[in-house]
Amino acid sequence: MHELPPDLEREALRILDGALAMRPQQVQALCRQHPKNTDAILGFVREREGVEAAMQQLAVGQDQAGVTHPAGPQPREVDAERQIGAFRILELIGKGGMGEVYLAEQREPVKRRVALKVIKLGMDTKAVLARFSAERQALALMDHSSIAKVFEAGATPAGRPYFAMEYVKGVPITRYCDDHKLSIEDRLALFRQVCSGVQHAHQKGVIHRDLTSNNVLVTVQDSKPVPKIIDFGLARATDHRLTEKTLFTEQGMILGTPEYMSPEQAGLNALDIDMRSDVYTLGVLLYELLTGELPFGRAQLMQAGLDKMCEIIRTQEPERPSTKITKSARDTEAVAKLRRTNPDKLLRRLRGDLDWVVLKCLEKDRTRRYETVTELSADVQRHLDHEPVLARAPSVGYRLAKMARRYRAQLVVAGIVLFAVVAGLAGTTTFWLKELATSARERSHAAEARRQEGIATDKAAEAEQQRVRADDQAAVAQRNADQALARKAEFDQLAGVVLLGRAVAAEMKLYPAWPENIDAMKRWLEEDAGRLLAMRPQVEATVHSLRQRALPLEDPQTNPIRFADESQGFLHDTLSEWLGNLAALEVKECKAVAERLSWAERIAALTLGHPNARSSWQQVREAIIKADGVVASTLYKACPIDLQPQMGLVPIGMNPVTKLWEFYDLRSAWLGNGDPAAIEIPQHVQNGDAAGHIEVKDDTGIVFVLLPGGAFTMGAQKEDPQGPNYDPDARINETTHEVTLAPFFLARHELTQAQWKRLTGGETPSSLKAGRSNGAGGHITWTNPVEMIDWFECDRWLPRHGMALPTEAQWEFGCRAGTTTPWWTGSDRQTLRGAVNLADQTAKKAGAILGDIADWPDLEDGFALHAPVDTLRCNAFGLHHMHGNVWEWCRDYDPYSLPVQPTDKLRQGAAVSSSDRVYRGGSFVRGARLARSAYREGAAPALRVNILGARPARAVRLSN
Numbered sequence: 001m002h003e004l005p006p007d008l009e010r011e012a013l014r015i016l017d018g019a020l021a022m023r024p025q026q027v028q029a030l031c032r033q034h035p036k037n038t039d040a041i042l043g044f045v046r047e048r049e050g051v052e053a054a055m056q057q058l059a060v061g062q063d064q065a066g067v068t069h070p071a072g073p074q075p076r077e078v079d080a081e082r083q084i085g086a087f088r089i090l091e092l093i094g095k096g097g098m099g100e101v102y103l104a105e106q107r108e109p110v111k112r113r114v115a116l117k118v119i120k121l122g123m124d125t126k127a128v129l130a131r132f133s134a135e136r137q138a139l140a141l142m143d144h145s146s147i148a149k150v151f152e153a154g155a156t157p158a159g160r161p162y163f164a165m166e167y168v169k170g171v172p173i174t175r176y177c178d179d180h181k182l183s184i185e186d187r188l189a190l191f192r193q194v195c196s197g198v199q200h201a202h203q204k205g206v207i208h209r210d211l212t213s214n215n216v217l218v219t220v221q222d223s224k225p226v227p228k229i230i231d232f233g234l235a236r237a238t239d240h241r242l243t244e245k246t247l248f249t250e251q252g253m254i255l256g257t258p259e260y261m262s263p264e265q266a267g268l269n270a271l272d273i274d275m276r277s278d279v280y281t282l283g284v285l286l287y288e289l290l291t292g293e294l295p296f297g298r299a300q301l302m303q304a305g306l307d308k309m310c311e312i313i314r315t316q317e318p319e320r321p322s323t324k325i326t327k328s329a330r331d332t333e334a335v336a337k338l339r340r341t342n343p344d345k346l347l348r349r350l351r352g353d354l355d356w357v358v359l360k361c362l363e364k365d366r367t368r369r370y371e372t373v374t375e376l377s378a379d380v381q382r383h384l385d386h387e388p389v390l391a392r393a394p395s396v397g398y399r400l401a402k403m404a405r406r407y408r409a410q411l412v413v414a415g416i417v418l419f420a421v422v423a424g425l426a427g428t429t430t431f432w433l434k435e436l437a438t439s440a441r442e443r444s445h446a447a448e449a450r451r452q453e454g455i456a457t458d459k460a461a462e463a464e465q466q467r468v469r470a471d472d473q474a475a476v477a478q479r480n481a482d483q484a485l486a487r488k489a490e491f492d493q494l495a496g497v498v499l500l501g502r503a504v505a506a507e508m509k510l511y512p513a514w515p516e517n518i519d520a521m522k523r524w525l526e527e528d529a530g531r532l533l534a535m536r537p538q539v540e541a542t543v544h545s546l547r548q549r550a551l552p553l554e555d556p557q558t559n560p561i562r563f564a565d566e567s568q569g570f571l572h573d574t575l576s577e578w579l580g581n582l583a584a585l586e587v588k589e590c591k592a593v594a595e596r597l598s599w600a601e602r603i604a605a606l607t608l609g610h611p612n613a614r615s616s617w618q619q620v621r622e623a624i625i626k627a628d629g630v631v632a633s634t635l636y637k638a639c640p641i642d643l644q645p646q647m648g649l650v651p652i653g654m655n656p657v658t659k660l661w662e663f664y665d666l667r668s669a670w671l672g673n674g675d676p677a678a679i680e681i682p683q684h685v686q687n688g689d690a691a692g693h694i695e696v697k698d699d700t701g702i703v704f705v706l707l708p709g710g711a712f713t714m715g716a717q718k719e720d721p722q723g724p725n726y727d728p729d730a731r732i733n734e735t736t737h738e739v740t741l742a743p744f745f746l747a748r749h750e751l752t753q754a755q756w757k758r759l760t761g762g763e764t765p766s767s768l769k770a771g772r773s774n775g776a777g778g779h780i781t782w783t784n785p786v787e788m789i790d791w792f793e794c795d796r797w798l799p800r801h802g803m804a805l806p807t808e809a810q811w812e813f814g815c816r817a818g819t820t821t822p823w824w825t826g827s828d829r830q831t832l833r834g835a836v837n838l839a840d841q842t843a844k845k846a847g848a849i850l851g852d853i854a855d856w857p858d859l860e861d862g863f864a865l866h867a868p869v870d871t872l873r874c875n876a877f878g879l880h881h882m883h884g885n886v887w888e889w890c891r892d893y894d895p896y897s898l899p900v901q902p903t904d905k906l907r908q909g910a911a912v913s914s915s916d917r918v919y920r921g922g923s924f925v926r927g928a929r930l931a932r933s934a935y936r937e938g939a940a941p942a943l944r945v946n947i948l949g950a951r952p953a954r955a956v957r958l959s960n
Contacts, residue, residue, distance in 0.1 A: 004044050006334030008037055010178065012044050024508055024796065042509070046502045084162055085154045087116050091940050099160070103167060114151060115168070115230075119161040141204045146197030148217075148230040168228040170217035174288055176225065183340045184349055187289045188380050190218070194227045195282065195377035201232055202275045202373060208232055209265070209273065211281040212257045213288060258301050258309060259294045260284045263364045266313040276366040279376055283361020283369075286380075290350060291321045292335045295362060306570065318362050322350040353383045356391035490542050490571060496535050496578055500585065503528040507589045511800035513596040513667075514647050515604045521597045529590050532582055539575050546572040592761070595672065602676040606666060607645050611677070614686050615651040617644070620661055623654065624706075635660065638710040641743050646957055648802055649704065649745075650681060657692030658878045661706045663745065667801050668755045669701030692878055696870040698754050698782040704745040704954060705878055707814060714739040714812055716934040717820040739809050742903045745954035746806060746814045749869035749880050750888065754782035756789070760797050765789055767946040768865055775846035775864030783868040785886045785949040791917045791941035794889050794950050805891040806953035808936065809905035811920050815883070815933045817876035822932045823883055824875040829856065829928045835873045836884035836931060837863045837924045852927035866924050866947075883922055883931040886949040890918040894938035904955070916940060923947040 004012060008030070015026045027045055031038040082089050087104035093115070094101035104116040142149070148166040155161050171179070173194070177187050194216055201208065208215070210231065217228045258266075262280035264273055287295050295318035301309045325332060325347055336346045357379050363369045370376040379389045506528055510521050550572075551562045563569035608617065621643050624636050649663040664681050684695045685703065694703055715736035753764040764770070765788040772780045794805050806814070817824050825831035832838075838859065839852040846864035863871075866885050874880045892898075892907035894916035899908050907918075916938035922931025925947055929935070 004037065004040055006331050006337075008034060008041065009044070012041060015045070028799075046505055084116060084118070084156050085152075085164075087114060087164060089116070091942055104164070106164070113167045115148075115165045117163045117165060117231075118156065119163075142201055142206065142232065144197050144200040146193050146227050146229055147201060147232055148228045150232065165230065166228075168217045168219055168230060170219035170228060172213045173216045173218050173227055173285070174213040174292075176218035177289060178292070178338045180225075181338050181340055184290065184346075184354075185384065187339070188384060190225060190227060191282075191286055191289060192377050192380055194229065194285070195373045195380075197227070197229050198278055198282065199373040199377070201229075202278070206232055207273065207275055208278055208281075210257055210260070211278055211285060212260045213285060216285065258313070259296060259298055261313055262366075263314040264366060266310040274366075275372065276369050279361055279369050279373060280363075280366070282373065282376060283358055286361065287318070287321055287324075287358050290354060290358070291324045292338065293324050295319070295324075305567070307567065314364065317364070318359070320350075320355040321358050322347055322355055325350060353389045353391070357383065357389060360391040490546075493535070493539055493542060493575060494571070496532065496539065496582075497574065499528075499535075500532055500578060500581055503532060503585065504589065507593060510593060510596060512648075512802045513600040513603065514802070515600055518597065518600050521593050521600065525590065525593055525597070529585065529593075533586065536579065536582060539579060543572060543575050543579065546575075599667070599670070599676050603648055603666070606676060606679075607647055607649065610650040610666075610681065612681055612686075613650045614681075615653050617651060620651045624661065635708040635710075636743075638708055639743060641706075641708075641956065642958065643706075643956070644958060646745075646954070649954075652681070652686055652703065655688070655692045655705075655878050656690070658705075658876060660708075660877060662694075662748070662878070663704045663706065665702040665704060665801075665803075667701070668759055669699060671758060672761050693874070694748065694870065696749055696752065696783045696868065700752075700755075700783075702751070702755055702952060703748045704952075705748055705814075706956070707744055707746055707810075707877060709741040709743040709813075711738055711740045712813055712816065712818075713737070713820065714809055714934075716932075717822070739813075739905055741809055741813055741905060743956050744806075744810055744904065745956065746810065746877075746879065747952045748874070748878055749951070750785040750886060751950050751952060752783050752869055753786045756786040756797075759801055765793075765944070775848070776842050776862060780865065781868055783870065785866055785869055785881075787866070787886055787946045787949045788944045789889075789948070789950060790944045791889050795891075795941075798950075798952055803952040803954050805889050805950060807900075807904045807906045808890045808892045808918055808920065809900070810953055811888065811890050811951075812933055814877055814879055815875070815921070817879065819876075819933070822934075823928070824933060825883075832883065832928060832931075833859070833861075835875075836922075836928070837861050837867045837872065837881070838884045838922065838931060839925050839927055843924070848925070850925050852925070852930075855927040855929065863924060881921075882933075883928075885924055886921075886947055887919040887923050887937065888921045888949060888951045890920055892918045894918055919948060 011030055012027075015030065027041065031041055034041065084104070086108060087106050090103045090105055090113075092100060093103045099118045099120040102116045102118065104114050106112050106114055148168050151164040151166070153161065153163045170176070173190065176182075177190070182190070198208065198211065208229065208231070211229070215230050217230060218225050219228055220226070260281045262273075262277040264277055284295060287293070296312060296316070301312065304312055319327070325335065325343075332343045332346075336343045339346060341349070357376070360379075361369060361376060370379070375390070379391055382389045503524070506524055510517055510524060513521075546563075546568060547561065549563065549568060551564060561569075561572065563572065624641050624643055646663065648667050649665055652662045652664050654661050664685060666676065666679050669679050670676060679701075682697070682700060684697070685700060688694045696703075713736050717736065753766050753770055757764050764786055766784075766786050767788050768780050768784065770780050770782045770784065774780050791805075798804050815824060819826075821827045823829070823832055823836075825835050838856070838861065839848075839850040840856070840863075841853070841858070841860040842862055843850055843864045844853050848864060861867075861872075867881075869885075870880055872881060872885075875882060900906060901908065917940075918936050918938050920936055922928075922935070930937075
């Protein structure tokens, strides 16, 4: 098991509680912040992901609509609709077992932001909406500060039910308590507010049924924490088995979150669910607030299997909170610190009243729980007031009765055995008494002796029959044991689910494809993937055997395979899905790693000596170190670089105009197959022209410029207010300050659609694709910039190839190229002609309706949409389209006032997926004012629009 310090463990658990699609980026960010703990962090996440994957295979239904982290790129269906009813979709903020939750905006009849919950396909839309309509009156009557309102319901054009709810910008109650280190008293006070909200709903006749910590969010109002309970009424509205006598839906989903589920929810009679089920779940929540643990953890329930899990919930008594603290695998010292106390004081505080209050809530027999939530809240207040609580320790008689009910079958068997023993002793005693009597009368009663001898013979024959029956029973028991072992061996194959998940996670770490990762890639192919592929024949045999045990087919089209034993059906479906995932791993990940390995084994030699490189690394190194102004740019004199070979780059030469050295990136020119040594450095890239211009073609890789770094003034310069169309409210860097940067590489051009396709191995995401009309009599080409890429995609793919988005400081340094004017071209916007692609008359003639066209009515740059990346003239560093064309993502978080790293000035934001990221440079649909060197915008990192692209950067490696 991998152990982490308490603060890192909390961060890792928060990542695992969030959206699956965001995990790789969040884990990578956590590793960068704590490089010494990288191995422990990755091991911890893999182990927990293995547990989570197996839990999902048990089909345990969980709807965590309260998760506030985004769940990655939006589903295509909803993304395509963008408008659902009266609501405009803004972004995806959560994803769970029942569907997705979006942040949306309602403009009529009132303007407000709402949380729009869209139920997954497969549920009966009419039935869901009908049930919601029946609940609507009770929900409308609820008016409590701790209950998030549900406004309305409907269905999307695709037939998916949706519910519009009050948008709560908060965090789960357990996380809020830990983040603010609330004491036991403060946690109990916050818990009583939750009880007040639940009791209010009960008075209106509404039961929640799923009061998990993720469904109780805490927001701050007037500097005070206020809990908000979400999803009231939806549990019942989306429950399509209210009249059935089973706990499971057609898909085998349990209604409720298993860790919080009451015994009656895990039973066979759904009619037993009433307000005392919410009392039980509140007890689980109180248990978690006090101890940091759940009565029954997810890993424990997963390991038990589906049927055993329900049995545990119905019959197994939870440990007292005070006992849980002493036995917890977590750091008790850390748990106590989060409650502003020490372990001894925390243990004393939990013993007694709080133990009994929690255990009374968690009674298996609902008649022994608090009758109402008001009683529970009042008992908590009695504890806070140091008054006797109603909850008491159960009596000895009650404990014995509970034990008898729990072990009823064992006690019956024990009674039968005891009766048999007593009867046997009585029979034996009678037999010997008769023998003694026969011996006394032996001589005179010979006939009686012969009769007794016959009786003994009969008994011996009966004993022999009993022995034969016992042998038969032993044989049956042995066969049953052998079958049980065989079944266990089959279920042991479920370990492959965990191993496959670990292999997929491990594959994502095998970047970049450089020599230092060669051994890891070989181990992955031989061990991780090899072990899984070796398991395939055995799993295929098991699936075939299971199908032989299936019930006769009734209708192959609607229900192809059925099993009398539900566990056999679960095993068949899980292993069949595993075989499909393994085939995908073999086709996708294994092939990708093999190609990556081939690249890594050749790239070092190609870097050090490419067959048609015009310059060597030694020439570059000597030129930069000499920096004599003849063979090297004087710009490098400010901070001389002892430049070593940079993996994957080949020197092109020093640009004759800029006097800066330029380099060719081989990976962005590789098609992803074939021999890497076959990559040529095109002649037009090596030679350029007299003006230092390099033509970009479809097969051209990225050209990086080695920028010298040094000090410059960042922000709106003194000349900015004097520029045309100056807007004092524009979002620019209002405070200028001196910034010193280390040398770095920055791409001459925006990333092209062809380069993105080669780097990712997929299709271009651009909406303005190559081949489409450009609105000015021509067509979009593969050398136009890639767009419709969000910040997460850039942060995922660029680091895999040794690149990254530039920081804001690096971007502005490259854009200004030594200038202090509003644009690198000068202070007058007329200087921008021929250097920028902005909103202009060309776009207006093509039919574009752009408000910024009126700002400069006589501008006509010749491009209605974005232009090829090398079209317009470059700045003094040789960088094209730093103004206009498409906005360019930066690596930083917003706002501008956040602290920065010393070398690249990366702004250190909180690692929150929903925090805004910055983009710069303007675009072809905006005017000159928004294209200034100091102008900046911020947006959610999941934003994807056709005016937003990227320009890669690379750090300078100073040693091999």
